[in-house]
Amino acid sequence: MTDAVLQAYRISKFFGDRPVLHGINFAARSGQAAVVVGRNGVGKSTLIRVFCGLARPSAGRLLLFGEEPFRLAAPQFRRLGVLLHQTLLYPNLSAQENLEFYGEIYGVAEPAAHAAQWLARIGLQRVAGEPVSALSRGMEQRLAIARAMLADPDLILLDEPFAALDPDGVQMLAALIKEALARQAAVVFTAHAPLEIEGVDLGLFRLDSDGLKPFKEENRRRAIRSLLRRH
Amino acid sequence: MLEGFGAIVRKDLRLEVRSGESTVALVSLSLLILVVMVLAFGPGGARRAEVAAGALWIALIFAGTLGASRALMAERESGCIRGLLLSPVEPATIYAAKLAVALIFMAEAGVAVLVMLVLFFNLEFGGGLLRLIPVFLLGALGLSALCTLLATVSGRVRAGGMLLPVLVVPLFTPALIAGSKASAALLAGQSLGAVATWLKLLCAFDVLFVTAGYLLFEHVILED
Numbered sequence: 305m306t307d308a309v310l311q312a313y314r315i316s317k318f319f320g321d322r323p324v325l326h327g328i329n330f331a332a333r334s335g336q337a338a339v340v341v342g343r344n345g346v347g348k349s350t351l352i353r354v355f356c357g358l359a360r361p362s363a364g365r366l367l368l369f370g371e372e373p374f375r376l377a378a379p380q381f382r383r384l385g386v387l388l389h390q391t392l393l394y395p396n397l398s399a400q401e402n403l404e405f406y407g408e409i410y411g412v413a414e415p416a417a418h419a420a421q422w423l424a425r426i427g428l429q430r431v432a433g434e435p436v437s438a439l440s441r442g443m444e445q446r447l448a449i450a451r452a453m454l455a456d457p458d459l460i461l462l463d464e465p466f467a468a469l470d471p472d473g474v475q476m477l478a479a480l481i482k483e484a485l486a487r488q489a490a491v492v493f494t495a496h497a498p499l500e501i502e503g504v505d506l507g508l509f510r511l512d513s514d515g516l517k518p519f520k521e522e523n524r525r526r527a528i529r530s531l532l533r534r535h
Numbered sequence: 536m537l538e539g540f541g542a543i544v545r546k547d548l549r550l551e552v553r554s555g556e557s558t559v560a561l562v563s564l565s566l567l568i569l570v571v572m573v574l575a576f577g578p579g580g581a582r583r584a585e586v587a588a589g590a591l592w593i594a595l596i597f598a599g600t601l602g603a604s605r606a607l608m609a610e611r612e613s614g615c616i617r618g619l620l621l622s623p624v625e626p627a628t629i630y631a632a633k634l635a636v637a638l639i640f641m642a643e644a645g646v647a648v649l650v651m652l653v654l655f656f657n658l659e660f661g662g663g664l665l666r667l668i669p670v671f672l673l674g675a676l677g678l679s680a681l682c683t684l685l686a687t688v689s690g691r692v693r694a695g696g697m698l699l700p701v702l703v704v705p706l707f708t709p710a711l712i713a714g715s716k717a718s719a720a721l722l723a724g725q726s727l728g729a730v731a732t733w734l735k736l737l738c739a740f741d742v743l744f745v746t747a748g749y750l751l752f753e754h755v756i757l758e759d
Contacts, residue, residue, distance in 0.1 A: 358617055360757070374757075382623040390614030392621075396550050408542035409622045451618070 307334045308367075309383075309459045309490045310355060315364035317347070317354055324350045327515040328364065332459060332490040337481060337504055340494045341519075342511035348494040349389050351511060352463040355492065356386045368459070382410055385457035387465055387493075391448035395437035399428055399447050402436060403454060410455040422450040426476060441468045446476070453480060460484055462493035478502070539624035543632035547606060548639070557605045561644040564601060565594040566651060573655045587656040588718035592711055594648045595641065595671075596678065600700050602640030603682030604689070606633050611690050620756065630683065630752035634745070637679040645671050658722065666721045670730070673737035674714040677744050681706055684748040687755045710740040 308331040315328040324347040332338060342348050353359040354366065357373025366373060369380055393402045400419050407415030423429045426446040428439075436444060445468045453460060465477055478501045481491050485504065498508055498519065508519040551557055572590035610616040619629050649667070653660060682703055689698040704711075717733035727734070 356621060358620065358757075378625045379623050381621060384621065386621050388614070388617060390617065392615050392618035393613070394546070394550065394615055395613055396553055397546070401546075401549070405542055405546050406618070406622070409539045409619070409624050411538060411623065 308332065309334060309369055310492070311367040312355065313365040315354060315361045315366055317350055317359065318362040323513075325354065325361075325515075326513060328354075330355075330509070330516055332492050334458065334490050335485055335488040336507060337485055337491040337501075338493075338507035338509060339499065340492065340509045340511050340516065341496070341498050342494070344496070346511050346513070348511055349463050351516070352386070352388065352461050352492075352494060356384060356461050358386075358388075382455055383458040385452040385455065385460045387448055387452040387460075387462040389463050391436075391444050392451060393436045393444065393447060396435055398433050398435055399423060399439065399443075400432040402447065403450060406451050406454055412455055418454070422454060425480075426450045427472065442470055442473055445469055446473055449477060449480065453484065456484075456487065456489070458489050460489055460491045460493075462491070464495060465493050466495060466499070478504075539622070539628050540632045540635070543619070543624070543629065544635050544639075547609075547632070547636040550609065551640075557602055557640050558643060560605070561598045561602050561640060562647045565598045565644055565648045568594040568597060569648065569651050569655050583656055583658075584722035585715075585719040587652055587658060587722055588715045590656070591648055591652055591667075591671075591718055592674070592715045595645060595674065596704065596707060596711065597700065598644040598648070599637070599641045599675065599678040600682050600703050602644060603633075603637035603679055604686040604699050606636045606640065607683065607686045607690055616756070626753035626756055627749050629756070630748055634679050634683045634748065637683050638675060641675040641679055642672075645675060663722050663724060666727055667718055669727065670714055670717045670721065670734065670737065673734065673741060674710055677710045677737060677741040678703075678707060680741065680744040680748045684744070684751060684755070687752060691755075710737055713737050713740070 310330070310332040312328050312330040315325060316323065317325040328351065340348055340351060350359065354361050357368055357376065360374065368376055369383060371380070394405070397405065400423060403419035403422055404415045407418050412418045420429070420432065423432050426449065428443060428446055431439060431443065436447065439447065449462070449465060452462065466474055469477060481501060482504060484491055500506060509516050510519055569590055572586065572593065576586045610619065620626070649664065652658060653664065658664065682699070685702045686699055689702060692698065713733040713736040717730040720730050721727070
């Protein structure tokens with residue numbers, strides 16, 4: 305299993321006495337994508353925060369690139385791209401300045417040019433000079449996705465990345481995920497309901513109080529069919 | 536390391552230039568404290584140098600606390616501290632950058648305080664004031680180091696901004712005594728050599744809290 309960039313062994317997370325995650329076993333491998341589905345409040349955001357090393361598991365073992373996150377050397381975080389519920393963008397800096405700043409701290413060559421390229425990719429070049437506080441929620445989400453993927457990371461963890469995106473934004477994100485998989489990155493993201501990305505073999509997992517379980521193929525098809533019928 | 540340090544400092548200064556929030560708050564607070572001190576003790580009198588030195592350090596301690604906490608609060612309010620923690624920048628480098636920004640804000644407040652001090656206490660622009668610079672810089676460095684570390688801790692609890700001065704003042708007391716004694720002596724016309732003991736105490740304080748902050752920041756900034 306040398307290509308596993310993230311491995312979780314019986315991870316649990318408690319907030320005080322309240323269990324949020326229980327017995328999570330999971331592995332993310334290079335070139336593969338997985339989507340974690342669960343209802344509101346089941347712990348999807350906590351799962352992403354634990355997976356990226358921001359929150360320490362209460363029990364179990366987590367390995368990021370073969371190391372426990374709290375022992376991982378700082379330069380290794382260049383290989384990790386994370387989208388959280390918060391956009392992690394500075395409201396008083398412009399879209400261009402935000403991407404430039406993150407480009408600089410990630411050691412990207414020519415951060416200004418790189419930021420401009422990303423703004424064009426996500427369709428925000430016309431608001432490059434606008435402060436983030438003036439952008440719509442959907443625009444902020446696009447920018448936050450660009451921030452997460454700016455340095456071409458090997459592991460991409462996205463918390464509800466499709467939230468607030470318009471159909472063009474959904475297409476854009478699907479294309480970015482495909483590109484990331486094509487360069488052998490691992491992609492893990494959360495969603496409220498099962499979904500499919502055309503041309504991508506998505507591993508589908510359900511998160512509930514019993515842990516993280518793969519959808520059975522039959523249930524997976526049924527869930528997707530039911531979702532398509534609803535929309 | 537230097538890339539991350541420079542980028543964070545530049546970003547914080549850019550945000551400050553754009554909003555001016557910290558500068559306005561620091562200068563206003565310093566002005567308020569000095570006005571209160573002048574009204575309480577009067578601008579003249581035999582103990583003018585001691586009162587002026589006390590006013591300088593009281594203004595600095597509160598302005599410094601405010602400046603350091605704002606540099607970290609801004610990161611927490613927007614959640615961007617998580618963006619920094621998930622980046623390839625070492626937590627110690629983030630601490631060093633935040634310390635540098637707090638020091639810059641404090642130096643800015645210090646210049647304003649010194650000018651107001653001269654005006655309010657009828658001091659003369661001259662050698663006495665210039666000799667204050669090393670004392671002020673040593674005190675400001677220690678205070679910035681202490682405030683940056685403690686603002687990281689207090690930022691994790693509700694009403695942490697209120698808690699910060701309560702944590703800072705007792706710990707800063709040795710440096711406060713050294714700084715105010717040295718400043719009073721210099722304003723009274725004594726040489727830097729005469730206050731060498733106080734300067735050594737300030738240096739020791741700086742080494743202690745800069746090292747403590749550098750080593751502990753990683754442990755206090757991470758989430759549970």
